[in-house]
Amino acid sequence: MSEAEWPTSSAVFFPGEDYIHHDIYPAINAETNKDLAQPGKVVLITGAGRGIGRAMALQYAHAGVASIIICSRTASELDDVESSIKAINGSTRVHKHTVDVTKEEAVKKCADVVKSEEGRLDILINNAGGSAAWTPLSDSDPKDWWRNLETNVQGPYHFLQAFLPLLVETAKKNDVVVDIINVASVGALIVLPGSSAYSISKLALLRLNEFVEAEYGSQGVNTVAIQPGGVVTRLAEQEIDTLRPYLTDTADLAGGWAVWFTKGARTWLNGRYASANWNVDRLEQMKDEIVNEDKLKVKLAV
Numbered sequence: 001m002s003e004a005e006w007p008t009s010s011a012v013f014f015p016g017e018d019y020i021h022h023d024i025y026p027a028i029n030a031e032t033n034k035d036l037a038q039p040g041k042v043v044l045i046t047g048a049g050r051g052i053g054r055a056m057a058l059q060y061a062h063a064g065v066a067s068i069i070i071c072s073r074t075a076s077e078l079d080d081v082e083s084s085i086k087a088i089n090g091s092t093r094v095h096k097h098t099v100d101v102t103k104e105e106a107v108k109k110c111a112d113v114v115k116s117e118e119g120r121l122d123i124l125i126n127n128a129g130g131s132a133a134w135t136p137l138s139d140s141d142p143k144d145w146w147r148n149l150e151t152n153v154q155g156p157y158h159f160l161q162a163f164l165p166l167l168v169e170t171a172k173k174n175d176v177v178v179d180i181i182n183v184a185s186v187g188a189l190i191v192l193p194g195s196s197a198y199s200i201s202k203l204a205l206l207r208l209n210e211f212v213e214a215e216y217g218s219q220g221v222n223t224v225a226i227q228p229g230g231v232v233t234r235l236a237e238q239e240i241d242t243l244r245p246y247l248t249d250t251a252d253l254a255g256g257w258a259v260w261f262t263k264g265a266r267t268w269l270n271g272r273y274a275s276a277n278w279n280v281d282r283l284e285q286m287k288d289e290i291v292n293e294d295k296l297k298v299k300l301a302v
């Protein structure tokens, strides 16, 4: 897809057409770039059983973190990801939680177990997500439509509500910045007919991300909402005929981007939206422009 095919408000080419990536590259590749190592950190990833969440878990294994907590509803997929993590880094602790993100009590229980087993949380990645069938509003199934909002908005809310106390405690006790990555979508920024449930859920997530910064930014919490790229995954395959031209990226791109974001306190992105497709060195160069002009937030053009 070229720049002309996207509305400017989609921000797809925010850093310029020459600074777009579709696959992992040295600056964000924890397997080859040892500057990205993050020993001692505890990371929790929802939706880690396959697709983008799985790729993120494996990049954190390469980054040598102390512990990776992987969550989803399918235990067999978590077992497979655990084996892959161990094959990369045998000393990384792995905890598996079969938890439905829409179930408040299950998420609270997960938070209690993480606190007692690890006693800290450095990185929370709200990645679990789904999509209702894409169809015009009057043809949509009301239950399917609303369930999409529950998975993509209520799910991240539950994890934020349950884990922010441990994140803040970790930041304070260790005098560090802790990170949250909310996996949103460029779909939040465009009105593609048929995608109302998915698009609205991701737009809400961008605003939720801004609230986290407003309420916890001064307590050592650094949060970003990302477009992870367009990746052929089970979720994307549902609408493959519509999405095929957009699915040009690897899952490793988002995995690498996450590891880059949490290496060092990149607080100039706090509360903002970013895309894993954007070159991180170029983004660093644009830091002052982003902060001074308060870019990459949800605003009404007036």
Ligand SMILES: NC(=O)c1ccc[n+]([C@@H]2O[C@H](COP(=O)([O-])OP(=O)(O)OC[C@H]3O[C@@H](n4cnc5c(N)ncnc54)[C@H](OP(=O)(O)O)[C@@H]3O)[C@@H](O)[C@H]2O)c1
Pocket (backbone or CB within 6 Å): 046, 047, 048, 049, 050, 051, 052, 053, 071, 072, 073, 074, 077, 099, 100, 101, 102, 127, 128, 129, 130, 151, 183, 184, 185, 186, 227, 228, 229, 230, 231, 232, 233, 234, 235, 236, 247
């Ligand atoms: N693929 C893309 O091109 C693309 C583009 C933009 C944004 N995204 C976002 O990227 C994230 C990951 O998606 P993906 O493409 O990697 O899809 P995927 O391969 O289908 O993975 C989705 C993950 O979320 C988990 N999940 C879904 N509903 C859940 C629930 N109610 N409770 C707990 N876990 C749940 C799934 O596990 P279980 O089903 O086993 O629970 C699975 O591990 C999503 O937030 C998606 O919206 C993807």
